Amino acid sequence: MYQEKIITPPSGYLTLVLFLALLGGSFYGFATENFVAAGIVMLINLFLVLPGLIINNPNEAKVLTLFGKYVGTVKTDGFFWVNPLTTKKKVSLKARNLNGHQIKVNDKLGNPIEIAAVVVWQIKETAMAMFAVEDYLQYVTIQSEAAVRHLANIFPYDNFEDEEATITLKDGAEKVSSLLEGELSERLSRAGIEVIEARISHLAYAQEIASAMLQRQQATAVIAARKLIVEGAVGMVEMALERLSAKNIVELDEERKAAMVSNLLVVLCGDRNVQPVVNTGTLYS
Incomplete structure (x- = not known):
């Protein structure tokens, strides 16, 4: 698995001053008809200095790769300059809500029910989120649905037919939510994602037996x-x-x-x- 490496690049303000100075020098070269030197300075300025400037907002990260190799992650907010040849991918570190769709599944006793869940999650390991899975947003959606289906299959809807059931989907809200949160944490840890909260948002018998x-x-x-x-x-x-x-x-x-x-x-x-x-x-x- 990819291990996140946090880096702190140099400040971008000094590089911005250098950029403005080189820009002024290139204009001066054009004005004095020294086109070759002015053109070289302009190319250096536009392709080596300017592309390295990045702005990192709060609760945001930049994942840097250089020629296919992971360089590091910038998590500190501010204005920085990095290697202009690196590829910069923005990753949000804010908490997100996943309002799952209502899915039809059989409970432990085989009764068809409709169930949906709300999951609050956020990225903790940016390297794993970017490189361990193809698309972490799709990964969260699919794994959340799979966890909800599995949870519905191991518990009955209620204890009308199974009086010995100590936990049911209808009455064991806290326990069911705790189990759902634990299973989601295990499933999503591969993508470096932390599950903050998971709860059942909709629960009902399917229409044909309601x-x-x-x-x-x-x-x-x-x-x-x-x-x-x-x-x-x-x-x-x-x-x-x-x-x-x-x-x-x-x-x-x-x-x-x-x-x-x-x-x-x-x-x-x-x-x-x-x-x-x-x-x-x-x-x-």
Whole structure:
């Protein structure tokens, strides 16, 4: 792997003064009709002095190569002069956002889901970013998508079908993001790229099963609500029978108790209003 070599070139201000002086000398040569000397000075000025001047902005780097060989990287911001024969490639060191596209993939249980992620990254090793991969921007995009696909394949969307799952894509946001960040860091380290943050930005069932999964979730919610209602109704019936027996309000045989329990459960567990019927006779008529 290419090892980054940071260099600090000489200041460009002295070279700029030299450039202006040579430019004035060439003009003077033309004015005194010394065309050969003036032309040579002008060529030196334009092809050897001026091309070596570079401006490096904050959070920016210049990667220098000379005849196919890596020379070094300029990371210090300022005005410098470098070998005019070197090739200078600008690399931004600022943090960047990658808003991944929504992709369709199967989760651990084989359910098709739609998932996307947001990745914040920046270049740390300029030499690796320029020479280890063909195009580091495309490399980040493809590897991020591959990491998201792999993450979706090893975890279920939720634990409706896999109740033993401790981590799910839906409920384990922090853990899933941490795993995604770790896998991306490993994948992108080859290109000298540091992953600052990675999070799931979109997660949903695929369109073809979304309605079925919604019905399943609604059914699960209804069952949970019914279970709570039944537990509460049984407790109320039990309390009613105990209070009636403790205060000796009425004595009921087993058949009457069963009828009372049945009626109370119908009233308490029903999802519609019950119309009461008043018995004007005896309990046994």
